[in-house]
Every structure is written in C-alpha cells, then in structure tokens.
Amino acid sequence: MKNFPGPEIIQYIITYGVAITLCVYIVYYLYKEYDIIVLKFHSSVRNLALVTASGFITLYLIPYFLTSSLHTSKLLFTIPFSILAFIFLILFYKRISNPTNPNQFIIRRNRLSIISVSAIALLPVCTAIGDYQWITFTIMNCAFFSITSIEIDRHLYFLENKNKMFEVISFYRENREKPLEPKLIYQSLTRREIEIAISILNRNTYKEIGQSFFIAERTVSKHASNIFKKTGVKNRVEFLQRFGKKSKG
Numbered sequence: 284m285k286n287f288p289g290p291e292i293i294q295y296i297i298t299y300g301v302a303i304t305l306c307v308y309i310v311y312y313l314y315k316e317y318d319i320i321v322l323k324f325h326s327s328v329r330n331l332a333l334v335t336a337s338g339f340i341t342l343y344l345i346p347y348f349l350t351s352s353l354h355t356s357k358l359l360f361t362i363p364f365s366i367l368a369f370i371f372l373i374l375f376y377k378r379i380s381n382p383t384n385p386n387q388f389i390i391r392r393n394r395l396s397i398i399s400v401s402a403i404a405l406l407p408v409c410t411a412i413g414d415y416q417w418i419t420f421t422i423m424n425c426a427f428f429s430i431t432s433i434e435i436d437r438h439l440y441f442l443e444n445k446n447k448m449f450e451v452i453s454f455y456r457e458n459r460e461k462p463l464e465p466k467l468i469y470q471s472l473t474r475r476e477i478e479i480a481i482s483i484l485n486r487n488t489y490k491e492i493g494q495s496f497f498i499a500e501r502t503v504s505k506h507a508s509n510i511f512k513k514t515g516v517k518n519r520v521e522f523l524q525r526f527g528k529k530s531k532g
Contacts (some may be wrong), residue, residue, distance in 0.1 A: 292347060299339060299360075302410075302423070306403050307332045309426050316433070317379070338364065360413040368404035375400050379497055388440045389495055395436075397430040402426035407489060441477060447484045448477065451453040472513060479506045482525055483519060 297472045312330040347353060377394045395471035402422045406504055409419050441448070472480065475496075489507065493500040507519065516522045 286420075291353075292344075294354065298343075302406065303335050303339060305426075306422060307335060309399055309403055309430065312430055313375075313400065316392075316396070325497055327416070335364070358411060361407040365404070365407040365411065368407060372397075372400050372404040385495065388436065392433055393437055395433050399426045399429040402429070415432075437474065437478075437504065443482075444481045447481055462506070471509065476506050476510050476513075479503060480510050483507065483522060486523075486527075 284294065286305050303467060307323045307328065310331055340359060342363065343356045345354035350356065376397055379396065402425045405422050406419060407433050409415065409422060409474075478496065479492055482495065487495070489503040491498050511522055514522065514526070516525055
C-alpha cells in the first residue's frame with residue numbers, strides 16, 4: 284500500500300506475522316487432532332511458534348536491515364522454511380496414509396488433513412515466487428476450508444452414530460444434576476471422547492482405536508478412563524454392559 288504510514292517493512296512484518304500465526308494455528312489444530320506422534324523432536328506447538336518467530340527475526344528482519352533488500356531477506360527466510368514444511372508434509376503423509384482398520388470417517392479426515400498441511404507447505408513457496416495475493420489467499424483458504432470440512436464431517440459422523448451414543452448421553456443428562464463424589468463430577472464428553480466411546484461400543488480394542496486415530500494406546504486408555512468416570516462405570520466391561528446392549532444396530 285503506497286499510502287500506508289511508516290516504512291514499507293512494517294507492512295511485511297504485519298503480513299508475515301499474520302501468516303505465521305495462521306500456520307501455527309493449523310498445526311496446533313492437527314496437533315490436537317492427531318496428538319502429533321508423527322514428529323517426536325520436541326515438536327510442541329509452543330516450540331514450533333518459537334522457532335518460526337525466531338527464524339523470521341534472524342532470517343528475514345536482520346538480513347533486511349543489513350542489506351535493505353526485501354528480495355534477499357525473503358529468500359533467506361522462505362527457502363529453509365519451505366524445506367522444513369515439505370519434510371513435515373512427507374512425514375505426516377507417511378504416518379497417516381495407511382490407517383489400520385479404517386472407516387470412511389477416518390479416511391476423509393486424513394485426506395482433508397493432508398490438503399491442509401499441503402497448503403502450509405506451499406505457502407512459503409508462493410511467497411518466494413512473488414507477491415501474488417490471489418494465489419496465497421486461495422492456498423490459505425484451502426487449509427481452513429479443509430479444517431471446516433473436518434468439523435462438519437465429524438458432526439455428521441456423530442449424528443450417524445447417535446443410536447450408539449443415545450444411552451450414554453441420556454445417562455449423562457439424567458445424572459449430571461445429582462450430587463456425586465468430588466472425583467466423579469459429570470462433565471460433557473469431549474469430541475475425542477465421543478469418537479473413542481463410539482469405537483468402544485463397536486467392540487474395538489484400545490490398540491485398534493489408537494491405530495485408527497493415530498494416537499498412542501496409552502492415550503486411548505487415558506481417554507477411556509475419563510469416559511468411564513463421566514458415565515459412572517469402573518471399566519470397559521461395565522461400560523459395554525450398561526450402554527452396549529441397547530446401542531446395537
């Protein structure tokens with residue numbers, strides 16, 4: 284923008300700052316969705332944000348103030364991050380491309396997640412090529428449309444399995460107002476807990492559930508423990524005895 288107040292670099296700081304924030308958010312979403320066990324090198328979202336922010340300062344801002352060249356600083360910043368983004372895309376794709384015991388919901392979610400990660404990987408490449416906003420906006424929109432589609436598909440999946448969850452939800456509604464021991468305060472099930480509850484009602488083992496949702500078996504066990512507490516049962520056997528009989532079909 285020609286009439287933007289202040290030096291031109293301010294516009295780039297704002298633009299890159301927003302883009303970095305959006306990319307970190309998408310990775311955070313996938314981190315929560317898959318419990319990111321595809322990367323184990325201290326790949327928390329916090330560390331990712333710190334690396335990206337420090338990389339922007341050291342590879343973009345400092346070179347710019349030393350050379351006064353936006354083109355040079357842009358290449359120094361985007362090329363390394365493009366390489367890292369594509370490495371992440373390859374590792375992510377290899378990890379989720381062949382699910383064990385897949386169903387259509389998992390397959391659709393994996394495909395949409397790949398589209399979202401691909402958009403992140405392509406963003407720095409497009410930035411390095413030039414300031415073609417219609418391309419970069421389209422790519423970023425694809426990432427967020429994919430996430431939106433995942434959430435819509437999850438809602439439809441829950442509706443398709445509402446018969447299986449009917450007894451569980453009814454039990455929760457009937458008992459949430461009753462006085463309970465402090466350790467057994469009823470709370471609504473999270474999205475992941477509903478997914479795992481449906482899988483348990485389908486008689487899947489914890490190992491099968493973990494392989495299907497690409498999370499560790501101990502993570503499945505932790506979610507299952509929360510489900511049992513919230514529904515007033517002691518273990519998987521009691522859960523199936525109470526809620527599994529009427530949820531068939």
